[in-house]
Amino acid sequence: MTGVPVLERVRQALSRAAQPARFVDLSGRVLPWTAALAVVLFVAGLVFVLVLSPADHRQGDGVHVMCVLHVPAAWMGLAVYVLVAVLGGIGLVGGHPLAFHAARAASPVGVAFTFLYLVGGVPWGKPMGDAWWVWDARLTAMLLCTSDTLSCPAPSTERRRGDRAAAVLALVGGVNLPVVKLSVDWWNTLHPPVGVFKMGVPGVDPSMLWPLLLMTGAFKAFFFTVWLLRIRASVAEQRLAARDESFRSLDGGAMRPLICGERFTRLGETIMALGNSTTGYGCVSRVVHWGAVLLVAGAFGLAWTMTKMAGSPEKFRLYGIHKSVGALILGLGLLRILWTMLQPAPRLLGNLVPWQLIAAKAVHGLLLLWLVAMPLTCWLMSSAAGRSVSVFGWFTLPNPIAPDRGVAHAFNEIHEVMASLGLMLIGGHVAAALWHHVVLKDGTLRRMLPCRLGGGDRS
DSSP: OTHHHHHHHHHHHHHHHTSHHHHHHHHHHHHHHHHHHHHHHHHHHHHIIIIISOOBTTTBTHHHHIIIIIHHHHHHHHHHHHHHHHHHHHHHHHOOHHHHHHHHHHHHHHHHHHHHHHHHTHHHHHHHHSOSOOOOHHHHHHHHHHHHHTTSOOSOTTHHHHHHHHHHHHHHHTTHHHHHHHHHHHSOOSSOSOOSEETTEESSOHHHHHHHHHHHHHHHHHHHHHHHHHHHHHHHHHHHHHHHHHHHTOBTTBOOOOSSOHHHHHHHHHHHHHSOOSSSOOHHHHHHHHHHHHHHHHHHHHHHHHHTSOSSHHHHHHHHHHHHHHHHHHHHHHHHHHHHHHSOOOOOOSOOOHHHHHHHHHHHHHHHHHHHHHHHHHHHHHHHTTOOEEETTTEEEOOOSOOOHHHHHHHHHHHHHHHHHHHHHHHHHHHHHHHIIIIIOOSTTGGGSOHHHHTTOOO
């Protein structure tokens, strides 16, 4: 009986901390520490991997990708999925709105970790299994986790219903988690069955274990930083919407009490100026979007010009510029994905039927992945050909894979196919934007135009 009051006090303390106003105050104090911890652990892990950790006798430098990216991303992808399912269950049972805010904020970050896990396994899979990709049990199960996590809804007027549906799907999809963990024991797959720790004893050499643990800690700190920022943005957005609704419901000019306080107002106005709202894109999204447009157009123009030229020093100079522009596109693509995780895209305008909604989201997602995958294949192709990529002479990118003429040819073919795929995606994207602007006249194109041309319209 004596334990009941203690448990009740703990429940009350957690309930108070979960109140939106209290949460914003507490998270504001925690955020600088989690961000600083992420930076420190990232730097320490990278120094350990690049300087102190030797190359593997079979995998070469590919083992460093395992420590820096593949394994930490896998752990975080699964951990975030569990978190989304638990938060969804809390939201369904307790009905607390902050649980749905937190689940919605964590979902795209988990998808990003899972994507990094899948991409990070390529440098390991080729030398160890002679395959860039196989449909083995673990990879397929992780793809299913990604599809489940993507079910978290975007901002909409039916948000509450969508939150509940996504929570149910996350809970049902939880049966896939044991499959992910035990797949290497149940079936003969490309992945080795030995874990990092086996019966309390490290299963890998300390020279790889320490950078692995450091990078895992960095990923965790990074996740908590991004997660808290996204929850704060979601809460502030909801408060601002409630404030706007209170303004619209004024009676005879007599102001009713505003639902959100001054703290939410300042926070929300700052986010609304730089970030996205439910109806429009902010300044950061517009700058990154049009920066990507200019760089991609320049890269395609250089590619078209240099492929028409005969072998000459000028042609090779254009190749160098083309690769440098590609490196900038890769950085901008990663920045765009990170910003999308922090600031979800606004809801789609127009009365679109379900297949149009699915197509729009698919094209947007594929374009984001294409911005990273296209220059990445060029980098890997150059590395396999034994040529380093110098970015405008400022610095030289490291070669992630060993020279191999067959691999270089394969990446060259993939690069050309992805160029054609990119042109199709861009063409479809532009056509859809013009259809919204000319036929539907719903302001979709205007809300992504630069502020001077679009009038800064965020509605």
